[in-house]
Amino acid sequence: MRDAVVVQAVRSPIGKRAGVLSGVHPADLSARVLQGLAxxxxxxxxxxxxxxxxxVGQVGEQTFDIARTAVLSAGWPEAVPGTTVDRQCGSSQQAVSFAAAGVVAGHYDVVVAGGVESMSRVPMGSSYGTQIPLGELYTNRYGPGMPNQGLGAERIARxxxxxxxxxxxxxxxxxxRADRAVAAGAFDAQLVAIETPGGRVNADEGIRPNSSIEILARLQTPFLEDGVVSAGNASQISDGSAAVLITTSEIARANGWRPLVRVHTAVVVGSDPNLMLTGPIPATAKVLAKSGLSIADIGAFEVNEAFASVPLAWQAEFHAPEEALNPLGGAIALGHPLGGSGARIATTLIHHMVDRGIRYGLQTMCEGGGQANATIFELLA
Structure with a gap:
C-alpha cells in the first residue's frame, strides 16, 4: 500500500508589507523557493x-496560474506542470493534502506542494476589488456584505x-518564542535565502523581540471601539513562499532521499462563514477521530495565529500544553503570507519534529469563508 512522505521542506524568509521582499515578483519568489527545494x-x-x-490573491502578478509560471521561472523542464489552489488562508496546506492524496492514489510519484503570497504587490482583497463576490442566494442566507474576519475575531474573544x-x-x-527560535538556529535548515534588488535576504523581518503588553495596549482596536483585537495581536501582512517535496517511502529510497515525516491524516471542514475563524476546532476533532490519536499523543501543535483569539479559543477547547502550542512563534511574529502560510507552517512544524524527535505534530488553520484544514504528520527520520 502506497504512503505519502515528506522528504524536504523549505521556505523563504517572511517579509513585512512594503519590506525586504516587496521588490520581488511573486512568481520569482516562488521560483527561488522551488530552486532551493531542488x-x-x-x-x-x-x-x-x-x-x-x-x-489567495489570484489577480495581477499572481494570476495566469502562478504555479506554472513559477516552474518555468525556476528553470525547470517545460514538461513539469503546475496548478494553483485557493482555499483562502489554508491554500498551501490544502496543496499538501492534494499532493499527498495524489501520491497515495498513484496519480503522482513525485510532487511538490507549496504556495506564495506577495501582499505588498497584490494587496488583500485585490481579487474582487469593488465588486462583492457574493450573489443574492448567499446574502439572503448570511446577510449583505463580505464577512469581516476582524469582527469574527472579536466575537471569538467575547x-x-x-x-x-x-x-x-x-x-x-x-x-x-520566534526570537528565541532564531537565536537557537531553529529556522536555519528550512530557510532559502532570496536575492532582492536591495540585497540578499535570509531572515524573517517581522519579529519584534522588544514587544510588550504595555506597548501593545496603546494600539487601537479598529473593528470595535470597545474591542480587544488590534494590529498587535493579529497576524502580520506579509510576503513569503514555502514548498514541500512529497513522494512514497519506496520512491524515496530509490532516489536516496531520507523521509522526514509521513502525512498521517488530513481533513478539511466547513464552519460558520461569518464567524469564520472557529474552523480549527471541528477540524482538530475530525482529524483526531479519523487518525485514532488523542491530544495527548501529539507533541507539537501549529494553530495559525490569524488573530490571537483563534489559538487561545482552540486551546481552551482542547487543553493542549501551552509549551506545545506554536512553540516557535507564529503568524503574529513571523507573518502570514496568505497562500504560502499553510506550507510555511508545515515546514516549520516538520523541522521542529525532526529536531526534537516528536512523533506526531498537528497543523490547523482557519480560512476565509468558514473552513479549516487539519493535518497530522508522523515522524520517520
Missing amino acids: ARAALDPALVDDVIWGC EWSLSRHDLDAYAVRSHQ
Missing part, C-alpha cells in the same frame, strides 16, 4: 509530476471570555 533534496526537477501551489490582556500577552509570547 538543491536541498538533490532533486532532478524532471522527476516532478506536478507542482500544486496555493495562492464567546471564549478572552480579554485584551490575554490577547496581547499571547502576541508578546509569539514574538519572544
Whole structure:
C-alpha cells in the first residue's frame, strides 16, 4: 500500500508589507523557493509530476496560474506542470493534502506542494476589488456584505471570555518564542535565502523581540471601539513562499532521499462563514477521530495565529500544553503570507519534529469563508 512522505521542506524568509521582499515578483519568489527545494533534496526537477501551489490573491502578478509560471521561472523542464489552489488562508496546506492524496492514489510519484503570497504587490482583497463576490442566494442566507474576519475575531474573544490582556500577552509570547527560535538556529535548515534588488535576504523581518503588553495596549482596536483585537495581536501582512517535496517511502529510497515525516491524516471542514475563524476546532476533532490519536499523543501543535483569539479559543477547547502550542512563534511574529502560510507552517512544524524527535505534530488553520484544514504528520527520520 502506497504512503505519502515528506522528504524536504523549505521556505523563504517572511517579509513585512512594503519590506525586504516587496521588490520581488511573486512568481520569482516562488521560483527561488522551488530552486532551493531542488538543491536541498538533490532533486532532478524532471522527476516532478506536478507542482500544486496555493495562492489567495489570484489577480495581477499572481494570476495566469502562478504555479506554472513559477516552474518555468525556476528553470525547470517545460514538461513539469503546475496548478494553483485557493482555499483562502489554508491554500498551501490544502496543496499538501492534494499532493499527498495524489501520491497515495498513484496519480503522482513525485510532487511538490507549496504556495506564495506577495501582499505588498497584490494587496488583500485585490481579487474582487469593488465588486462583492457574493450573489443574492448567499446574502439572503448570511446577510449583505463580505464577512469581516476582524469582527469574527472579536466575537471569538467575547464567546471564549478572552480579554485584551490575554490577547496581547499571547502576541508578546509569539514574538519572544520566534526570537528565541532564531537565536537557537531553529529556522536555519528550512530557510532559502532570496536575492532582492536591495540585497540578499535570509531572515524573517517581522519579529519584534522588544514587544510588550504595555506597548501593545496603546494600539487601537479598529473593528470595535470597545474591542480587544488590534494590529498587535493579529497576524502580520506579509510576503513569503514555502514548498514541500512529497513522494512514497519506496520512491524515496530509490532516489536516496531520507523521509522526514509521513502525512498521517488530513481533513478539511466547513464552519460558520461569518464567524469564520472557529474552523480549527471541528477540524482538530475530525482529524483526531479519523487518525485514532488523542491530544495527548501529539507533541507539537501549529494553530495559525490569524488573530490571537483563534489559538487561545482552540486551546481552551482542547487543553493542549501551552509549551506545545506554536512553540516557535507564529503568524503574529513571523507573518502570514496568505497562500504560502499553510506550507510555511508545515515546514516549520516538520523541522521542529525532526529536531526534537516528536512523533506526531498537528497543523490547523482557519480560512476565509468558514473552513479549516487539519493535518497530522508522523515522524520517520
